[in-house]
Amino acid sequence: xxxxxxxxxxxxxxxxxxxxxxxxxxxxxxxxxxxxxxxxxxxxxxxxxxxxxxxxxxxxxxxxxxxxxxxxxxxxxxxxxxxxxxxxxxxxxxxxxxxxxxxxxxxxxxxxxxxxxxxxxxxxxxxxxxxxxxxxxxxxxxxxxxxxxxx
Numbered sequence: 161x162x163x164x165x166x167x168x169x170x171x172x173x174x175x176x177x178x179x180x181x182x183x184x185x186x187x188x189x190x191x192x193x194x195x196x197x198x199x200x201x202x203x204x205x206x207x208x209x210x211x212x213x214x215x216x217x218x219x220x221x222x223x224x225x226x227x228x229x230x231x232x233x234x235x236x237x238x239x240x241x242x243x244x245x246x247x248x249x250x251x252x253x254x255x256x257x258x259x260x261x262x263x264x265x266x267x268x269x270x271x272x273x274x275x276x277x278x279x280x281x282x283x284x285x286x287x288x289x290x291x292x293x294x295x296x297x298x299x300x301x302x303x304x305x306x307x308x309x310x311x
Contacts, residue, residue, distance in 0.1 A: 223271060227251065227261045245278065245294060247303035252287035260284060260292040262303070 227249020245262055248269040252258035262278055263269040272284045278294055285295040294301040 223249075223261060223269070243301050243303065245282075245301055245303055247292050247305055250287055250290065250292060250305060252289055256286045256288070258287050260287055260303075262292065262294075 244265045246264075246269075247260060248263055249261040250258065251260075257274050259271050259273050261269045261271050262284070264279060272278055274284055274287055277283050282294050282296045285293040285300075287293075290305045292303045294303065
């Protein structure tokens with residue numbers, strides 16, 4: 161009958177094997193964490209015009225100021241329009257995705273993403289650099305940012 165026995169490990173064999181296992185674990189850890197890093201996505205910045213001389217310490221909605229709403233006039237003092245919606249600011253990419261700051265029925269503005277409901281049955285359909293399109297089952301509104309006076 162044939163007998164097989166494992167060779168007895170020696171100090172000359174154990175050290176290189178343990179060292180190789182530790183280096184393999186370190187390399188696997190580096191590869192894992194490298195694959196977990198977020199990849200940058202292509203995005204296009206949209207510039208928002210700001211009124212010259214507007215104070216950054218003025219009261220009001222900080223989001224409206226960040227999106228280009230002049231801080232010297234409150235959002236509630238808007239000119240009356242036939243639409244219950246008022247576009248305050250837009251952050252849009254070239255693909256039409258992004259967010260819009262919209263005031264509804266004289267209320268303070270809120271940020272909405274493309275595809276999100278603004279009111280019951282009214283959805284933010286698309287965005288451009290200065291426009292937002294709202295759509296419901298029987299109506300469509302095209303909102304534009306107010307013109308900014310250049311100094």
